[in-house]
Amino acid sequence: MNEIIRLLKSHRSIRKFTNQPIDEELLLEMIRAGQCAATSSFLQGTTVIRVKNPKHRKKIAVLAGNQQYVETAAEFLMFCADLKRSGDCCEMHGKTVAEGFTEHFIIATVDAALMAQNVVIAAESEGLGICYIGGIRNNPAEICKLLNIPKNVYPVFGLCIGYPAQNPETKPRLPVSVVLKNEVYEDMDDLNIIAMYDEHVREYYRTRTGGKKELCWSEQMAELLGKESRPHMRAFLREQGFEMK
Amino acid sequence: MNEIIRLLKSHRSIRKFTNQPIDEELLLEMIRAGQCAATSSFLQGTTVIRVKNPKHRKKIAVLAGNQQYVETAAEFLMFCADLKRSGDCCEMHGKTVAEGFTEHFIIATVDAALMAQNVVIAAESEGLGICYIGGIRNNPAEICKLLNIPKNVYPVFGLCIGYPAQNPETKPRLPVSVVLKNEVYEDMDDLNIIAMYDEHVREYYRTRTGGKKELCWSEQMAELLGKESRPHMRAFLREQGFEMK
Structure with a gap:
């Protein structure tokens, strides 16, 4: 097993961070490494919003279901699926945007995930720890308002990054x-x-x-799939320009 | 810049492969590394179908829009977003599955992308080249029929992996x-x-x-966003159990 595969296999979410800041140049390198992930049809359909403002961090922590590490992580990045930028280019060339296709929603969402995972690997390769925050979809409209996220862009998940102040075990995966x-x-x-x-x-x-x-895994799945999940998402996405047609 | 970040930044899609097979144990290591990516609510919502059968490869190559490297790559993996497995667990525990939520669609799709990107990094760390095949969504219903993909599972993208027989430049990313x-x-x-x-x-x-x-980038975006894109996806997903409510 090479060092990189070893790193990939050692991932666990980190929810306690030291106060140590992340070097500015390293942060940019992580973002650039993220951008180098594959992108569907060259869309580059991701925008990352870096939130430093402590008041905003606090609000996001609450909106995400009281996840305090959103406040305490050295960096918090909001990963957005972005069809506005490509849509603006479309209009710049005198074409009307064919809005609201499910397919466009998929490629932008996958783009955001691929980029984020590269950022995560880059971060972990430097000894940083991370935690994805899907909880921001608890209140996506409020997140959009707070961060000025316009139509045809939606926040897919947040990402906490910082130097770990804990060392949890890896979680066992399915065979x-x-x-x-x-x-x-x-x-x-x-x-x-x-x-x-x-x-x-x-x-x-x-x-x-x-x-x-x-708790065992199948019980957790029964819990997860046995109840409705963020039933506001459909209306939120429609409002945001993702019609899913 | 460390070696891992250097690797991430050196990615480019590979579409020509040598005949060299991938060692069986390495393939499993890549999958295991993929499984170690973060997963929303511990869902582990990805199933990978490894297609070796040359006839099926040929069919998939055609269905994906005549992408010949689907046939010639040492390995072809179909990444599926899977809510059936967790749904079965739900029923095993006597609960009814709350089917068809957009949110569930998002978490399973993001799970598949995060896992795939880890597989990609593991592959590239061993000198392999890869190419994502979003083109399988040209004919997703036919793909499902060919690979026995049941309800509550859908193929998000394919992945070609093999030893590179070409050495293209990296593609410039947005500033x-x-x-x-x-x-x-x-x-x-x-x-x-x-x-x-x-x-x-x-x-x-x-x-x-x-x-x-x-062609420049904004022209490509005008091309991509200016026309409808896989308009069958909505009906296909509904048929497959992803109601998007």
């Missing part, structure tokens, strides 16, 4: 056989394999919380 | 100032900066094609 299929999608044995994995996850929580938490 | 904003979204100067970047891109194509192609 490869569940995730990687040969030739066709086939999941006949998966629930049996997941039952074994469940015990693994239960043990992870047990040792990590001193016996207080014993 | 950082366009992509990274301070405190709020602000794009007043962007079109001026893009005009300069456009010349840079034009020069890239000029030297790369011996003067045959001279």
